[in-house]
Amino acid sequence: MPHLIVEYSANLAGYPEAEALAALNAAVCASPEVKDEADLKTRFVHTSAFEIGTAPANRAFVHAELRLLAGRTPQAKADLAERVAAVLRRLTPRPAGLMVQLSVDVVDMDRPSYVKERL
């Protein structure tokens, strides 16, 4: 069931999306929380324009949102977030002169109303 959505600012050109997708899925599916590897649906969504803060600084971000059915323990959620962070920490470009922020947001999805099926 997990959904993983990754965004990054456009000044991180050359982001290795394909490598990141494979590494993210390997890392998250290795968690005991993921019962079936086919459940993890990871994608990149592009942002069209961005601005970080108000100071005239060279800044970039990469952000991941991991959406899971509610009911995980806080420990399990923190472990999953760290699995995602570890991949992004390793693969995110760090152009000279750019301050890059990394963040991971774990979201509980409403279990009773969630629909999931294979067509």
Added chain:
Amino acid sequence: MPHLIVEYSANLAGYPEAEALAALNAAVCASPEVKDEADLKTRFVHTSAFEIGTAPANRAFVHAELRLLAGRTPQAKADLAERVAAVLRRLTPRPAGLMVQLSVDVVDMDRPSYVKERL
């Protein structure tokens, strides 16, 4: 007030977006939970790259997120999710050799801080 955001993987080429938009809005606005049809704002957001799980399989997904002001009953939320699912089940392409996953996530929005107005 509802927001409905639909994503699908790029290997579902030819997705009938216009037909789906009309059918989704008809289905959701027919619910007694939607007081004013003009409140439902449905859109597609494109994903730039995706990967499902870790096995070398041909997989696709379509996913909808329905965001509603908090306070609906579990039954109302499940009914709304099923209205969305029924449309996507009917209209999502099923290319040969592709396993297609369908999911619908219903999200409560924070009522006290929500802003809504017509400009």
Added chain:
Amino acid sequence: MPHLIVEYSANLAGYPEAEALAALNAAVCASPEVKDEADLKTRFVHTSAFEIGTAPANRAFVHAELRLLAGRTPQAKADLAERVAAVLRRLTPRPAGLMVQLSVDVVDMDRPSYVKERL
């Protein structure tokens, strides 16, 4: 820590994204809730197709989602939402004959599992 994601319908051509980014960040970072201006990561995400309601009317929308670590008071969240709304109210185009809806959704992020770091 805040993430601010703004979407608008494609019939609001000429949306002043750059001006809006600067004004949104100035408005939100002026809140006492934002300790470090560099924490606010604002971006636009484009929608590929949209439909509002079921009536054959000319409609548009602009929508913002502000994601904050959980723990703010209802008053603080409402104030932040209004800061965002005030900017969008001022800068959103209002083409003749188009009914434009504005909305702001404030979302609590799970604090214990949230990852945030500078690379």
